[in-house]
Amino acid sequence: MADKxxxxxxxxxxTGHVWDGIRELDTPMPRWxxxxxxxxxxxxxxxxxxxxxxxxxxEATRGWLGYSSRAELTHDVEKAKAGQTVYLDxxxxxxxxxxxxxxxxxxxxxxxxxxxxxxxxxPCHGSGAAGGPGFPNLNDDDWxxxxxxxxxxxxxxxxxxYDADPDTRVSEMPAFQGVLEPKQIREVAAYVxxxxxxxxxxxxxxxxxxxxADNCASCHGEDAKGNRDMGAPDLADAIWLKGSGEDAIVRxxxxxxxxxxxxxxxxLGDTTVKQLTIFVHSLGxxx
Amino acid sequence: MNxxxxxxxGKDESSVERLEAEPVNSAKIRKPLYEKRKxxxxxxxEGRFRQFKWLVMLVTLTIYYVTPWLRWDRGxxxxxxxxxxDLANRRFYFFFIEIWPQEFYYVAGLLVMAGFGLFLVTTAxxxxxxxxxxxxxxxxxxxxxxxxxxxxxxxxxxxLDAGPWTFxxxxxxxxxxxxxxxxxxxxxxxxxxYFANAPALLTDFVTGQAASVAYAxxxxxxxxxxxxxxxxxxxxxxxxxxxxxxxxxxxxxxSLVVTYNDWRGEPRSRHAKKAMAAGQPVGDCVDCxxxxxxxxxxxxxxxGQQLECITCAxxxxxxxxxxxxxxxxxxxxxxxxxxxxxxxxxLATDNGTIAIDPARVHDSAGRLNDKVxxxxxxxxxxxxxxVYCAVWLAIGLAMALHLAQRERLELNVLHDRNPQFVVExxxxxxxxxxxxxxxxxxEPRVISLSLQALPGATMTVPTLSKDPGERFDIPTQPDQAxxxxxxxxxxxxxxxxxxTPFRFLAEDRDGSEHAVYDAxxxxxxxxx
Numbered sequence: 001m002a003d004k005x006x007x008x009x010x011x012x013x014x015t016g017h018v019w020d021g022i023r024e025l026d027t028p029m030p031r032w033x034x035x036x037x038x039x040x041x042x043x044x045x046x047x048x049x050x051x052x053x054x055x056x057x058x059e060a061t062r063g064w065l066g067y068s069s070r071a072e073l074t075h076d077v078e079k080a081k082a083g084q085t086v087y088l089d090x091x092x093x094x095x096x097x098x099x100x101x102x103x104x105x106x107x108x109x110x111x112x113x114x115x116x117x118x119x120x121x122x123p124c125h126g127s128g129a130a131g132g133p134g135f136p137n138l139n140d141d142d143w144x145x146x147x148x149x150x151x152x153x154x155x156x157x158x159x160x161x162y163d164a165d166p167d168t169r170v171s172e173m174p175a176f177q178g179v180l181e182p183k184q185i186r187e188v189a190a191y192v193x194x195x196x197x198x199x200x201x202x203x204x205x206x207x208x209x210x211x212x213a214d215n216c217a218s219c220h221g222e223d224a225k226g227n228r229d230m231g232a233p234d235l236a237d238a239i240w241l242k243g244s245g246e247d248a249i250v251r252x253x254x255x256x257x258x259x260x261x262x263x264x265x266x267x268l269g270d271t272t273v274k275q276l277t278i279f280v281h282s283l284g285x286x287x
Numbered sequence: 288m289n290x291x292x293x294x295x296x297g298k299d300e301s302s303v304e305r306l307e308a309e310p311v312n313s314a315k316i317r318k319p320l321y322e323k324r325k326x327x328x329x330x331x332x333e334g335r336f337r338q339f340k341w342l343v344m345l346v347t348l349t350i351y352y353v354t355p356w357l358r359w360d361r362g363x364x365x366x367x368x369x370x371x372x373d374l375a376n377r378r379f380y381f382f383f384i385e386i387w388p389q390e391f392y393y394v395a396g397l398l399v400m401a402g403f404g405l406f407l408v409t410t411a412x413x414x415x416x417x418x419x420x421x422x423x424x425x426x427x428x429x430x431x432x433x434x435x436x437x438x439x440x441x442x443x444x445x446x447l448d449a450g451p452w453t454f455x456x457x458x459x460x461x462x463x464x465x466x467x468x469x470x471x472x473x474x475x476x477x478x479x480x481y482f483a484n485a486p487a488l489l490t491d492f493v494t495g496q497a498a499s500v501a502y503a504x505x506x507x508x509x510x511x512x513x514x515x516x517x518x519x520x521x522x523x524x525x526x527x528x529x530x531x532x533x534x535x536x537x538x539x540x541x542s543l544v545v546t547y548n549d550w551r552g553e554p555r556s557r558h559a560k561k562a563m564a565a566g567q568p569v570g571d572c573v574d575c576x577x578x579x580x581x582x583x584x585x586x587x588x589x590x591g592q593q594l595e596c597i598t599c600a601x602x603x604x605x606x607x608x609x610x611x612x613x614x615x616x617x618x619x620x621x622x623x624x625x626x627x628x629x630x631x632x633x634l635a636t637d638n639g640t641i642a643i644d645p646a647r648v649h650d651s652a653g654r655l656n657d658k659v660x661x662x663x664x665x666x667x668x669x670x671x672x673x674v675y676c677a678v679w680l681a682i683g684l685a686m687a688l689h690l691a692q693r694e695r696l697e698l699n700v701l702h703d704r705n706p707q708f709v710v711e712x713x714x715x716x717x718x719x720x721x722x723x724x725x726x727x728x729x730e731p732r733v734i735s736l737s738l739q740a741l742p743g744a745t746m747t748v749p750t751l752s753k754d755p756g757e758r759f760d761i762p763t764q765p766d767q768a769x770x771x772x773x774x775x776x777x778x779x780x781x782x783x784x785x786x787t788p789f790r791f792l793a794e795d796r797d798g799s800e801h802a803v804y805d806a807x808x809x810x811x812x813x814x815x
Contacts, residue, residue, distance in 0.1 A: 103750065128705030139709040139717075196714075237712035238779075282749065284709060284719055284774050 084108075092271045096149040100278055113279025116272050120264065129283055133243055134259050139283045142239040144231045145169055147287040151228075153277040157265030160231070165263035171231035176215065177254040184211045189249040195224055195236040200246055303609050305557065306330070306441075308579035310587035312595060326448065327521060327585035329431060330441035330577075334604025343419045344428055352473075355480035359383070364765035365729030372482050378766070384690065385766075387727060389697075396686045400679055407675040409537040411667055412622070413544035417530060418599035423523050426474070426516035427583060430467055437463045441580060467517040468509065475508030521584045524597055531594040539625075541666045545598045546623040547578075547589040550635035551655065553643045555589075570645045571619050577609050578602035578620055588620055616655055623662060630660045696734065697725035698793040698802035707809040714779035716810045722771045724793055726763035733796050734761050736773070741789035741808060743781035747774040760796075775808060782810045 005014045007025055014023040029037075048054060051063040062068075087108040091099055099105050118127060124135045131137035136144065145155050155169060162168040176185060184207075190199040191208030199205055212224070219232040226234035233241060241259075242252050265273055280286070311325045357369035359382055366373065371380040379386040379394075386393055408415050417424060438444045438459050447456055479501045480488060491497040492505075515523050524531065538544065552572035556562045559569045572589070579587045581601045586593060588602045606620040635643045650656040703719035711717055726732050737758040738744055745755040748771055752759075755776065763769045777787075787808040794801040 126706075128703075130706035130709070137706075137709065139706055139719075140711055142712040234712060238710055238714035239712050282772070284717060284747075284749075285711075286749075 084112075088271055091274050096153060096274060096277060099274065100149060100281070106278060106282075109275040109278035110282050112272070113275035113277070116268065116276050117279055120268065121276070124261075129280065134241065134257065136241055137239070138280050139285055140239060141285040141287070142234060142237055143228065143285070143287070144226075144233055144241075146228045147281075147285055149277055149281055149286070152280050152286070153273065155261070156276050156280070157263060157270070157273050159263035160261040161258055162260060162263045165266075168263055169231060171219075172258060173219070173232075173252075173256040175255045180211065180215065180253075184208075185250055185253050186246075188212050188216065188253060189246045192224065192235050192249050193246050196238060303573055303575045303612055304577075305574075306576040306580045308576040310579050310582075310590065311585035312593065313587060313590065324522065325585065327583065328441045328444045328448070329583045329585075329601075330580040330605075331435060332581040332601040332604045334607055336600035336604050340419060340428065340599065340601075344425050347420055347422075347425050348429070352477050355477065355485040361385075361729050364731070366484060368484055370481060371484075374482060385727070385729070387725070390693075393686060393690070396682055400682050400686075403675055403679040403682070406537055407672065407679055409534055410539065410542055410675060411672050413538060413542050414530070414534055414596070414598045417524065417597035418545075421597075423515060423528070424583075424597060424599065426470075426512060427520050429470060430516045430520075431583070433466045433470070434463055437466070464517070467513055471509035471512035471516075472505065474512040475505040478508050479504050521595070524584065525595050534594075539671065540629070541624045541626055541669055543622045543624055543662070544592060545588060545596060545600055545603060545620065546628055547591070547620050548618065548623060548628065548631065549589065550628070550631045550643060551645065551648050551659075552589070552619050553645075568643075568645050570643065571610070571615050573609065573613065575609055577605040581605040615653070624666060626666075627660050627662055634658055634660075694800050694802060695727040696732075696793060696795060696800040696802045697727065698791060698804045699723040699725070700791055700804040700806050702806060702809075708811065710811070711776065715776050716779070716782055716808075717774055717776045718808050720773045720775065720791075720806065722773050722791065724761060724763055724769045724771070726765065726767060726769065729766045731765050732763050734763050734769075735759070735794045735796060736761055737792050737794075738775065739790040739792050739803070741775070741777065741781075741787065744775050744777045744789070744808070747776065748772070749774070777808060777810070785810055785812050 005016060005023065006012070007014055007023065010025060012025045012027055015026045017024060048061075049063065050065045051067055052060045053063065054061045087105060090105055091109060094102075094105075099109055117125075117129065121129070125131050125138055126135070129138040136142075141147065143151070145151055145160070154167075158165045158167040158169065160169045161172075180188070187204045187208035188211040189208070190201060190204035191212050193199045194202075194205045194208075212220075213222070216224075219230050220226055220235055221232075224235040226232045240248065242248060242257060264276070268276075309325075311327065354370050355368065358367050359369035359380075360367055361380070365385070366380060368380065369382050371378075373380065377388045384393075405416055434444065438447055447459065450456060476492070479492070479497075483501075488497060488501065492501060519527075549570075549572075551570060553570040554568055555572035555574040556567075556569045557574045559573060562569045578589065579585075579602075581604070582588070583599060583601065584595045584597060586595045588596065600622070603620050603622070607617040610617050610619055631648065632643075633639065635645070635648050637644070637647065648655060648659050700723070701721040703721070707718070709717045709719075722736070724734050724736070726734065735758055736746070736748075738746060745757060746759060747753075747755045748759050748761075750771060751761070761769060761771065787810070789806060789808055791804045791806055792801060793803070
């Protein structure tokens with residue numbers, strides 16, 4: 001083992017080990033390779049001192065530079081927030097119409113509103129704001145309480161039938177079961193359907209019209225076009241919140257169901273509600 | 288045609304200076320793999336190829352340093368720098384051409400052309416790229432000019448290098464490395480001007496106002512120029528560059544490469560007269576080592592083709608000078624093809640049956656006889672070269688044609704997916720689209736947007752107007768993309784099915800350019 005053996009052909013010293021007569025050349029590492037290797041060792045020491053590296057019982061060493069990825073994230077978030085402040089301050093102070101008229105501010109509000117919508121509103125209204133049975137579609141041009149900026153803002157801020165907010169929008173359709181004869185309910189349902197589609201029995205329409213005038217027109221209007229002051233839906237359009245067809249109408253007249261929308265003003269703050277307003281208004285149905 | 292032979296002036300070989308020059312990679316010595324680099328002290332060469340190389344150096348360096356300062360008027364809305372890679376705004380300007388990121392295939396095409404160009408040149412004239420135009424070669428040449436000016440030519444440099452560290456040596460080294468570093472800074476400095484408005488950037492750079500990436504780039508390129516051009520030199524070509532390894536696949540027996548014509552040079556002799564008097568065969572080579580001394584790669588071309596050879600042709604110049612002195616024809620070292628070389632070798636050795644016999648290729652006066660084969664230019668026109676040429680031209684023409692016909696107006700449409708459609712209170716169906724109009728000229732334009740193949744449909748563009756319409760004039764910014772939300776509404780009776788294909792049409796106002804986008808209109812499955 002200890003004897004120095006030099007290979008005849010290459011003139012290079014061997015490692016001294018012999019396997020079945022085969023010897024291995026003890027070729028030195030290339031210098032650049034060795035230097036790089038030493039450099040990595042030096043670098044590792046410097047890195048271990050400068051950055052958090054050695055795990056201890058409770059936490060790792062902190063490192064001279066005091067770096068942490070969490071602090072970096074916090075810093076980034078703060079920086080992003082600082083960048084938003086310019087716009088957010090303007091949105092907080094300017095009226096909705098002016099925000100909507102400024103292209104840059106409008107775009108910012110739409111983006112902010114869209115993200116707030118996904119977090120707070122999507123569970124009921126859907127991620128695309130298309131709603132569902134009982135939950136209004138916010139893309140269309142049919143508005144129970146009005147579709148201009150101020151009306152939308154009022155609805156979002158104070159909610160609908162939300163008792164905790166004194167300014168909430170309130171309306172309630174009476175249950176006509178017991179008030180009207182079942183036959184009358186059938187008739188009025190046939191009449192309402194006849195406004196936009198074909199009723200099951202045309203003979204019911206004429207008496208139904210009278211029932212409607214006597215019982216429903218006070219809220220839904222003589223022409224059944226609804227009344228936004230009372231949140232009474234337009235019955236002469238193609239959009240049915242609680243389901244279309246005579247059976248659905250009979251159900252809703254007999255024992256109406258009412259949705260509740262929470263008031264968001266206190267929870268999200270007015271700046272966010274304003275952004276939500278601009279966003280909802282921009283979906284295509286805004287007035 | 289005779290490429291390389293010219294009559295000599297007719298002195299004897301005693302006028303030839305003999306140089307002690309050992310090649311770094313002599314074929315006779317088995318070099319250990321881990322041997323330290325042998326320093327190379329290239330001697331200054333003089334001759335046709337050296338002249339040509341000075342010219343190439345002048346042209347290439349001029350192109351590199353001057354290009355960013357050329358101006359090109361593009362009107363008030365675009366930069367006036369002729370060649371500008373505007374990374375911040377993602378635009379590339381090249382004289383009359385402006386390229387957007389999605390048109391990057393032009394750059395890919397140029398790269399393919401560069402590749403085929405390299406194949407073409409290598410097939411025809413060997414590693415001409417390496418020997419004349421490669422930045423590594425050009426900058427090493429430039430660094431050698433500095434080295435010679437400060438430290439003297441080969442012998443003086445060798446003496447200085449071997450000598451002790453005197454004051455003289457110290458200041459010469461300091462001056463040399465300082466000038467190298469200045470060249471490095473200028474090289475790196477010129478690079479950044481391709482990426483920003485050059486005059487403004489120069490002012491900013493000098494006053495310390497430029498972006499930190501500019502300083503970092505200059506520092507990095509200064510370091511690489513100094514290290515590659517000054518310190519590493521031939522090692523870059525031999526060990527770092529892949530091209531020497533690839534060239535083998537590119538060359539064939541008809542490629543012109545720098546060749547030592549041993550069929551006329553051997554047996555080489557330092558004492559030709561004595562040998563001749565003794566009746567021994569004597570070739571043209573006087574073994575003066577001039578070819579080794581001038582070689583920037585430090586090799587001996589007489590050992591044959593080798594991967595270190597960058598075909599800079601300086602050994603040809605050195606040898607031609609010697610041949611002129613001793614009154615022999617030029618071209619002992621010359622650009623020659625393997626086919627031609629083999630033919631002459633067969634002649635000199637009687638088809639390999641005997642050792643090289645100078646008498647078989649020389650006449651009684653010592654000049655080359657008529658049987659010697661010379662280079663024929665027509666060998667350039669061979670299928671391989673022509674195919675490379677054709678491919679290169681085809682790509683170039685296709686790109687030029689495409690460039691001449693390309694539209695500077697583009698339309699991209701993103702269909703709303705959630706919701707896919709909206710039912711309006713009237714029963715009409717509405718779809719939403721995000722439209723992106725790309726006005727790719729540096730002038731503001733009004734683009735007219737309309738619908739095709741969707742009868743009865745109307746558009747609403749909320750940012751332009753509250754009212755629906757069938758055609759909207761959209762003002763676009765110069766060289767910018769304009770993004771718009773567009774709603775398309777189709778009355779209930781106009782809905783044909785769940786998915787109706789139609790087109791968005793964007794037109795320049797004067798109708799000179801247009802762009803279409805095939806979109807679809809979604810509606811509920813069942814007609815309500």
